[in-house]
Structures are given as structure tokens and as C-alpha cells.
């Protein structure tokens with residue numbers, strides 16, 4: 235009995251380990267995110283040179299960079315000056331329709347056991363692009379760097395920032 239069972243168990247272990255090693259961990263940045271509106275960073279941050287923090291205004295102040303509220307879009311698009319995108323703006327200015335929020339889908343996610351805040355990084359003068367790549371050239375945000383512990387710790391070592399486990403982990 236054992237002569238069959240043990241090799242079989244071993245095979246399953248190897249298959250299991252391989253599957254885990256090659257499967258995408260759930261918190262890895264996603265390559266396949268589709269947004270409800272084809273919002274383009276290339277058009278906004280690239281061609282029209284709108285500063286990142288005009289829309290991601292909380293990046294330097296709080297934990298989350300946050301995505302902009304709809305009012306921020308309406309500031310430019312609701313005025314009718316940029317008439318070319320009426321289909322996008324109509325629901326916001328048409329008062330017969332209930333207001334709605336755009337539910338953007340997240341690209342970057344860290345696991346719950348990691349603490350990350352944008353503020354100290356922005357204050358230390360690290361460019362958004364260092365971690366997010368050249369977003370201003372992207373129509374759709376796709377991750378360029380794999381943001382894992384090695385990525386964080388490498389730079390913390392170079393910049394003499396904290397290497398304490400508890401500064402990044404709860």
C-alpha cells in the first residue's frame with residue numbers, strides 16, 4: 235500500500251507546488267483590467283499635460299492616491315467646451331438622470347498584511363513613474379514593475395529608509 239501511496243503523494247506535492255509557483259498571486263498587479271469608460275492617461279497626462287496630482291490629489295497627503303471624483307472630470311468636460319465626448323458627459327449634466335459614480339477597477343493591489351502609504355514617498359521626491367512606469371504614455375494603465383517585497387526593500391536599503399518588518403507589515 236505505502237509503495238503506491240508515497241510516490242503518489244510526492245507527485246501531488248510537486249504538482250501542487252508547481253501550480254502555486256506559476257499561478258498569479260491574487261495581489262499581483264493585474265494586466266487585464268477593463269474600465270467602464272475608456273479613460274486615457276496618454277490623452278490627459280501625456281498630450282494635454284495635466285499633472286498627475288491634479289487628479290490624484292491625495293497622493294501626497296494620505297494613504298491612498300485615490301481616483302478622482304466625477305466632479306473633477308465635469309470640471310473640464312461638463313462645460314461643453316470639450317464637445318467631442320458628449321456620450322461620456324451626458325449622464326452627469328442631464329438632470330433627468332440620477333447621478334452616478336464611475337466604478338473604476340483597480341490595477342494595483344497589495345495584500346492586506348502590507349502597509350503602504352504614498353505620502354512619505356512623494357515627499358521624498360520619488361516620481362510616480364518609478365513605481366508605476368510611464369503612465370502618461372498609456373491609454374490603459376498596465377503595471378510595468380512587479381511590486382513585491384524585493385522591490386520595496388531594494389530601494390529602502392539604497393535610500394536608508396526603514397527596513398523594520400513592522401514598518402511595512404501589521
Ligand code: HEC
Nearest residue numbers: 286290293298299300342343344350355360361362365381
Ligand atoms: C514607491 C512606489 C510608488 C510611488 C512613488 C507611487 N506609487 Fe502609486 N501605488 C504604489 C503601490 C504599491 C500601490 C498599491 C497600494 C495598495 O494596494 O494599497 C499604488 C496605488 C496607486 C493608485 C491606486 C489607488 C490607491 O490610492 O491605492 C493610484 C491612483 C496611484 N498609486 C497613483 C500614484 C501617483 C499619481 C503617484 C505619483 C504622485 C504614485 N502613485 C506614486 C506605489 C507607488
Ligand code: HEC
Nearest residue numbers: 271272273274277282284302306307309310316318319322
Ligand atoms: C483638466 C481638464 C480635464 C479633466 C480634469 C478631465 N479631462 Fe478628459 N479630456 C480633456 C482633454 C483636453 C481631452 C482631449 C479632448 C480632445 O482631444 O478633443 C480629454 C479627452 C477625454 C476623453 C476622450 C479620450 C480620447 O480618446 O480622445 C474621455 C473619454 C475623457 N476625456 C474622460 C475623462 C474622465 C472620465 C475624466 C475624469 C476622471 C476626465 N476626462 C477628466 C481634459 C480633461
Ligand code: HEC
Nearest residue numbers: 278279284285286289301338340341342362366369370375
Ligand atoms: C484627468 C485625470 C487624471 C490624470 C491627470 C492622471 N490620472 Fe491616473 N487615473 C485617473 C483615473 C480616472 C483612473 C482610474 C481609471 C484607470 O485606471 O485608468 C486612474 C488610475 C491610475 C492608476 C491605476 C490605479 C489602480 O491601481 O487602479 C495609476 C497608477 C495612475 N492613475 C497614475 C497616474 C500617474 C502617474 C499620472 C501622471 C503621469 C496620472 N495618473 C494622471 C485619472 C487621472
Ligand code: HEC
Nearest residue numbers: 349350354355358360381385386389390393395396401402
Ligand atoms: C524608490 C524607492 C522606494 C521604493 C520602491 C519604496 N520605498 Fe518606501 N520609502 C522610501 C523612502 C525614501 C521613504 C521615506 C523615508 C523617510 O522619510 O525617512 C520611504 C518610507 C516608507 C514608509 C514609512 C516608513 C516610516 O518609518 O515612516 C513605509 C511604510 C514604506 N516606505 C513602505 C514601502 C512599501 C510597502 C514599498 C513597496 C510597495 C515601498 N515602501 C517602496 C523609498 C522607497
Ligand code: HEC
Nearest residue numbers: 344345348381382383384386387390396397398399402403
Ligand atoms: C519596505 C517594505 C517591506 C519590509 C521592510 C518588509 N516587507 Fe515583507 N513584504 C512587503 C511586501 C510589499 C510584500 C507583498 C508582496 C510580495 O509578495 O512580495 C511582502 C511580503 C512578505 C511575506 C509574504 C511573502 C509571500 O510571497 O507570500 C512575508 C512572509 C514577509 N513579507 C515577511 C517580512 C519580514 C519577516 C520582514 C522583516 C525582516 C519584512 N517582510 C520586511 C514589504 C516589506
